[in-house]
Amino acid sequence: MNKFRELGRETIGWSALLGLSYLVMLAGVITGLWWVFLVGAVGSYAMDALLLHRLPALAKLVQQIRLGITPRALLRQLLALGLLITTPTATSTGIGMVLLTCLVLFGLQLVCGVAARLLRMRRRLPIVTRNIDLGPLRIPDSPPMVLVREPMSRLLPLDAFLVAGAVAYVAEGAVWAVVVGAIASVSLTVLALALFGWHLARARTIPESERVMEFAQNWLDSYRPEVVLYFSGSADSAYQVNMWLEAVAALPRRSVVVLRERVIAAQLAPTPVPVLCVPTSTDLMALDFGPARVALYPANTGKNIHMLRNPLLGHVFIGHGDSDKVASINPFSKVYDEVWTAGRAGRDRYDRARVGVRDDEIVEVGRPQLDAIRTDTAPNAVHSVLYAPTWEGWTDEPGNTSLTDAGPALIRTLLAAEPRVRVLYKPHPFTGVRSAAARGAHRRIVAMLEEANRAASANGDRAPAGRERPDLASLERRLAAFDTDNGATDEAHNSREEGTADPGAAAELQQLSEEWHRVYWEGRADTEHLVIQGPRPTLYSCFNQADLLISDISSVVADFIATEKPYAITNCEGITDEEFQDKHPTSGAAYMLAPDGGGLEAALAAVRSAATDPLAEDRTRLKAYLLGSGDSSSQSRFEAAVDDLYRRRSDQHPVGSGAASADAPDPDDAPGSSADSPPSGADPAPARV
Structure with a gap:
């Protein structure tokens, strides 16, 4: 029942169109009007294509209520036979040919489905790898993914030629139309089966699990x-x-x-x-x-x-x-x-x-991860406030997230602030996965920011055209090339190709990402409110743009403290601010906010002038408490901790001294490798209590 409650108008509309296409075909059968049936048939094929490529959520729901691609195709063929039977001029030969072709198609498609399953199983390795040479496994190139990904959704619509031939036969009385349609549908299905067989034979070179x-x-x-x-x-x-x-x-x-x-x-x-x-x-x-x-x-x-x-x-x-x-x-x-x-x-x-x-x-x-974090802020015409609430969590404890109790009120107050501020809204990736209230609050915030941008645009406050903005699409295409699974090839093929991946790919990706962020932020007006979701811009990139963070009790707060910039936390737990800060040490240097936005003015004043920021020294002390001493980089302390533990465990369980395989790579050439001893100058092991 929950799924039906969550259906939006768009989903209900597409479902109605799918049902309507079959009702129109039925009306064509009852009235004997071939053109009415044809309209319904074309609509059903169009809906099949949309369900496959554009409406996966609806396709899954339709499958769950027993109206997947197979029953829809069989129903369409049954209605086509009904159209022939109700046509006085149709002969038993034509009707029999359509029925026989439907049976042949069903048999061939069944064999194709089995072949596709065998092919997927044969090429599904028990491991997925990267930066490991899989040459000895002799993995052939991936088959076309249109064949092995939901094969029936692509094979069953091939009856379109047969259905078109049947309609032409009813309209013109030409038996040859049925023959041509039957030959086309069967031939294409046989071709698909031959491709399955060829790729299945090639996959036999892959060893067993x-x-x-x-x-x-x-x-x-x-x-x-x-x-x-x-x-x-x-x-x-x-x-x-x-x-x-x-x-x-x-x-x-x-x-x-x-x-x-x-x-x-x-x-x-x-x-x-x-x-x-x-x-x-x-x-x-x-x-x-x-x-x-x-x-x-x-x-x-x-x-x-x-x-x-x-x-x-x-x-x-x-x-x-x-x-x-x-x-x-x-x-x-x-x-x-x-x-x-x-x-x-x-x-x-x-x-x-x-x-x-x-x-x-x-x-x-x-x-x-915070070693490279900046403590300054990008120079903008107005101050930027980053609202980054955490998600609702798996429990119903009060105060898990400020989004439901305070989110819209906070945004409303920020949009009305004078002097004006820019709002950067970056919700947690899990926002709304469990709570309908969180989803609703998120949608309201997005709508408020979009409306504020429209009002600013109407007043002539638009984002600059920026000669670099078009470069963003080019950078995104180059970044997409690093996607390890773009859907064009299967896992086995990807693992094989990535076994000899360019060792400089990570550095190139980092450079492209930095360029993307530069272009992104330079292409945005200083006053443009932004809803930021997905992997880019990154959270740390938003930190560098923000003068003030508003968040909840989460790692976002602890990470932002590395910037030493003002931050605020909303108390939605129904306790006093003193009790809240005693319970949550990360809020010890925060400007505390009420669910209705009370206290926000003090937080905004802190970013406008150092003289009105009484918590600056508290943040410096809290940074050392939360993130450790600044005497050495976190990376060096992390490396020292790994080395210390490795040595202690090796003392307890000595590593065998047997010689490595003759074919083994030189340890010094392996990614992230070294001799057993740390490099000179490495930090000593972290102090243990």
């Missing part, structure tokens, strides 16, 4: 990884592992990224580090990671247990951001050997929570 896993083990034996970055998560959580790729790639030890979901492998950002995605738990647990002694986990998920069972590794929860949210003190964290936090705040958080994580298991390593 057992051999592929043997290959993976041989590769691990030759590469000899020392550090494992392990991740499992939903399709929307790829950002959690992506944020650690650069820090891991810079480690002076050989590293490997181990993933569990194919969808995450497809969304992983470019990296020079070898990537091994092993979806099946038994396959992963059968792999021997050799000298690896450190495993890093950015997220707490059930599948972590399949790596946690390895007793040789030192298992470390590194998280995907420090905050005062309950997720940052998850009792599951006690399964790890160590928990690495950004600063002292993380240590104190676990101490207060009493969830089983001992103080001597916590190491403060900073936030490597």
Whole structure:
């Protein structure tokens, strides 16, 4: 019932058109008017195309109510036969030919469907890889994805030629039209079957799953990884592992990224580090990671247990951001050997929570992602306010997000502020996945900002045309070329091609991304309100544009504190501000806001003049507390922590001294590799309590 409640007008309209097309065909059969039937038939084919290419959500819903492509095609053929039967001039020969062709088509399409399934299974490797040479597996080129992705949605509409022939037969009485239509439909289906057979025969060169896993083990034996970055998560959580790729790639030890979901492998950002995605738990647990002694986990998920069972590794929860949210003190964290936090705040958080994580298991390593964060602000004509609320979470605890209780009121107050400010609205990627109220608040905010921009445009305050704005599309096309899964080829083909990927791809992507952000921000008017969703512009890029952050208790706040710029937090928990700040240390230097926007004027005054910013020194102290000392970079502290743990685990479980395979690459040539000793001048191991 929930799905039906959430149907929008557009979805209901398309559903009505789909049903109407079949009703029109039925009307043509009843009245014997071939042209009425033809209108309905053309409409049904058009809807099939829209469902396949433009309306996937509706296609899924239609499939769930037993009106998928197969029943629709059979119903259309049945109605075409009905049109023939109700036509006095139609002969039994013509009717029989159409019926026979329908049966032949059904049989051929059934065989094609089986062949397509076999082809997908044969080419579906038990692993997905990147930066690993799969040459020995002899993987042939990918078949056309139009054949193997939803093949029936493409094969069943081939009856269009037969249906057209039947209509022409009714209209003109020409039997040859039925013959031509039947031959065309059957021939195209036979051609598709031949293509399936050819690609299936080529795919026989791919070894069986057992051999592929043997290959993976041989590769691990030759590469000899020392550090494992392990991740499992939903399709929307790829950002959690992506944020650690650069820090891991810079480690002076050989590293490997181990993933569990194919969808995450497809969304992983470019990296020079070898990537091994092993979806099946038994396959992963059968792999021997050799000298690896450190495993890093950015997220707490059930599948972590399949790596946690390895007793040789030192298992470390590194998280995907420090905050005062309950997720940052998850009792599951006690399964790890160590928990690495950004600063002292993380240590104190676990101490207060009493969830089983001992103080001597916590190491403060900073936030490597913030080393390049800017403390200045882009020079704009007006001050910019970044509103970045977190999502509603999986529980109904008050104050999870300010979006539902305060979001529209805050935006309304900001739009009315004098002197005027620019609003940058960047919601959490998960916003609205569980709460209809959050979705509604999000839509209202978007509508308010769009209306404010329209009003500004009507008053002559438009974004400059900017000679560089057209370059944005070109940069986006170049960035899209780095997408590891553009849909044109399958996983096996992609893994093969990415086995010899350009090692400079990550650096090139970084350069393109920086250029994209420069062009994007220069092409926007200083007064233009922006709704920012998706991977670009990045959150940190928005930090550099913002003079003030308004957010909730989340890692966004802790990260923004690195800028030392003013920030505000909305208290939606129904407690006093003093109680709120005592409960959430990250709010200790925040300007506290009421759900109705009260207190916002003080926060805005802080960005207009240093003299009206009494919390500046508090933010400096809080930065050190949350993110650690500024004596050395977070990256160097992170590297020292990895090296320290590796040495300690190696002392407990000595790495075998057997010689590596003769075919093994020189460790110094491997991505992110080095000798076992850290480079001279490296930071000493982090202090442990």
